[in-house]
Amino acid sequence: MLVEGIKSRPVYTGLSIQPRARRHIFALEGEGAHALLDRKPALDDTALSRSEILYVARGSQGKGNDEALRALGTDMFFAAPTIATLLFRLRGTLTTAHMGTRLYIAGTEGFIGQAMMVALDHGMDHASIVTEHRGSLARRVQCVHCKGVTEDVTHSPFSCGHCGLPLLVRDHYSRRLGAFQGVNIDAEEPGSAPDPEELFL
Amino acid sequence: MSGGTEIPVRVTRVTPVAHRIKRFRFERSDGRPMPYFSGGAHVIVSMNDNGHVRRNAYSLMSAPYDCSAYEISVLHVEDSRGGSSFMHEKVREGDEMRVSHPVNLFQPDWRGRKHLLIAGGIGITPFIAMMEQFSREGACFEMHYAIRTRDRGAYCEDLIARYGPQRVKIYCDAENDRIPVARLLDSQPLGTHLYVCGPAGMIDGVLTTGLEAGWPEQNLHSERFLSSQPGKPFSIELTRSGRTVHVGHHESMLEAIEAAGIDAPFLCRGGACGQCETMVALCDGKLLHNDVYLTEEEKASGRKVMLCVSRFEGKALHLDL
Numbered sequence: 445m446l447v448e449g450i451k452s453r454p455v456y457t458g459l460s461i462q463p464r465a466r467r468h469i470f471a472l473e474g475e476g477a478h479a480l481l482d483r484k485p486a487l488d489d490t491a492l493s494r495s496e497i498l499y500v501a502r503g504s505q506g507k508g509n510d511e512a513l514r515a516l517g518t519d520m521f522f523a524a525p526t527i528a529t530l531l532f533r534l535r536g537t538l539t540t541a542h543m544g545t546r547l548y549i550a551g552t553e554g555f556i557g558q559a560m561m562v563a564l565d566h567g568m569d570h571a572s573i574v575t576e577h578r579g580s581l582a583r584r585v586q587c588v589h590c591k592g593v594t595e596d597v598t599h600s601p602f603s604c605g606h607c608g609l610p611l612l613v614r615d616h617y618s619r620r621l622g623a624f625q626g627v628n629i630d631a632e633e634p635g636s637a638p639d640p641e642e643l644f645l
Numbered sequence: 646m647s648g649g650t651e652i653p654v655r656v657t658r659v660t661p662v663a664h665r666i667k668r669f670r671f672e673r674s675d676g677r678p679m680p681y682f683s684g685g686a687h688v689i690v691s692m693n694d695n696g697h698v699r700r701n702a703y704s705l706m707s708a709p710y711d712c713s714a715y716e717i718s719v720l721h722v723e724d725s726r727g728g729s730s731f732m733h734e735k736v737r738e739g740d741e742m743r744v745s746h747p748v749n750l751f752q753p754d755w756r757g758r759k760h761l762l763i764a765g766g767i768g769i770t771p772f773i774a775m776m777e778q779f780s781r782e783g784a785c786f787e788m789h790y791a792i793r794t795r796d797r798g799a800y801c802e803d804l805i806a807r808y809g810p811q812r813v814k815i816y817c818d819a820e821n822d823r824i825p826v827a828r829l830l831d832s833q834p835l836g837t838h839l840y841v842c843g844p845a846g847m848i849d850g851v852l853t854t855g856l857e858a859g860w861p862e863q864n865l866h867s868e869r870f871l872s873s874q875p876g877k878p879f880s881i882e883l884t885r886s887g888r889t890v891h892v893g894h895h896e897s898m899l900e901a902i903e904a905a906g907i908d909a910p911f912l913c914r915g916g917a918c919g920q921c922e923t924m925v926a927l928c929d930g931k932l933l934h935n936d937v938y939l940t941e942e943e944k945a946s947g948r949k950v951m952l953c954v955s956r957f958e959g960k961a962l963h964l965d966l
Binding site for chain 1: 754756757758759830831832833834835836837856857858859860861862863864
């Protein structure tokens with residue numbers, strides 16, 4: 445049911461450490477912590493002294509990722525209670541940042557999309573931001589009808605959390621909104637929506 | 646014609662600007678307005694030198710929103726293949742010429758928060774139109790302009806007077822004053838884009854310094870126009886039109902093909918845009934790739950060639966044209 449080959453579908457190429465960066469900012473969510481922990485060999489003392497980690501545990505609460513990240517010994521470590529607090533802190537960091545600063549984002553797609561929006565807002569080019577998808581495949585979806593955004597969507601079709609229409613989750617992605625597009629699936633014949641499939645666990 | 650329809654123009658003013666640099670003002674012969682363009686754009690000027698047509702790319706330096714005329718500045722290069730000599734020695738006020746529609750291969754990234762412009766010598770011209778547009782849009786920019794000597798530096802005083810010494814810095818080589826590129830790149834706010842135009846060595850140096858300073862390649866922009874280099878004459882066979890064309894010592898393949906009356910695609914004529922990319926049907930010899938468009942792999946594969954600046958040495962070259 446998912447239309448294949450949509451160009452706007454983001455590609456996450458993996459958290460490669462940029463050796464010439466003057467400052468590294470890692471925005472990590474949940475299992476995204478492992479994207480950085482797995483790269484520990486690439487982090488020498490210079491890189492660590494130039495690094496700042498912003499972490500939010502979410503689904504990985506209690507798994508000890510925060511302690512493992514703190515133990516890396518980066519210049520700064522901040523554990524945020526929610527995504528909103530992490531993004532607020534990220535905004536502050538980017539406001540005073542200089543060129544030569546590279547941003548790395550790892551976690552679920554919804555988190556990557558939201559952190560990416562903050563970065564774009566600071567004039568960063570999306571292609572220069574290093575990303576890695578970790579954890580759940582759940583999507584952040586915008587209803588194209590009521591414009592409401594529903595987080596952590598695992599099924600398609602699903603009921604819009606705002607207007608209630610059954611929405612087909614497309615691969616069509618908006619960088620500006622950091623969300624996939626959800627389109628009403630039974631507009632011609634209300635009530636004819638197929639059963640939801642668990643596509644994004 | 647492949648470069649798009651040409652605009653008939655009259656040369657309404659020729660102004661000496663600096664040592665070996667002249668400014669030309671073109672107004673439409675039919676009195677209609679020129680098309681608007683965007684800062685960084687260039688046109689191809691067609692020069693009819695007693696029946697021999699030369700075409701050179703020149704950056705537009707007039708204000709992008711001023712459609713009363715186009716202005717370009719031409720440096721009379723020492724080893725001119727004829728284009729800049731023709732502009733300097735033959736073109737007079739009142740002459741009729743033809744220019745292409747504007748093409749922009751050096752577009753500023755308008756998402757940028759700040760624009761850092763670095764010019765060397767005549768490389769200042771695209772930035773003059775760009776700064777006009779930045780200034781009108783209220784965009785933040787800074788110009789660092791390197792010149793060899795004071796008498797060769799075009800528009801230094803004008804630019805300082807227009808934008809202020811805090812935004813336009815001049816560095817004179819003869820006074821041992823160089824652009825401190827590394828220091829400059831260390832202190833730019835996030836979201837800055839860099840643009841460089843000037844001699845090839847300067848462009849390479851600035852781009853390398855940028856990457857070393859940790860800048861992403863997406864924020865580093867450059868424009869270099871190459872001119873076709875002279876070389877040994879050779880012949881090419883055009884498989885589709887069934888013609889054989891001889892390329893002379895001072896000619897480019899594109900010029901020879903055009904002179905033979907065959908329509909070949911082109912835009913920048915300087916090895917940068919990719920428009921004149923042509924498939925090679927057979928190559929018994931060596932392709933001399935002089936462009937900056939094809940990747941190293943493509944160059945090595947020998948399957949494609951850019952007609953505007955590249956040459957050939959060997960027995961036979963067949964092109965799909």
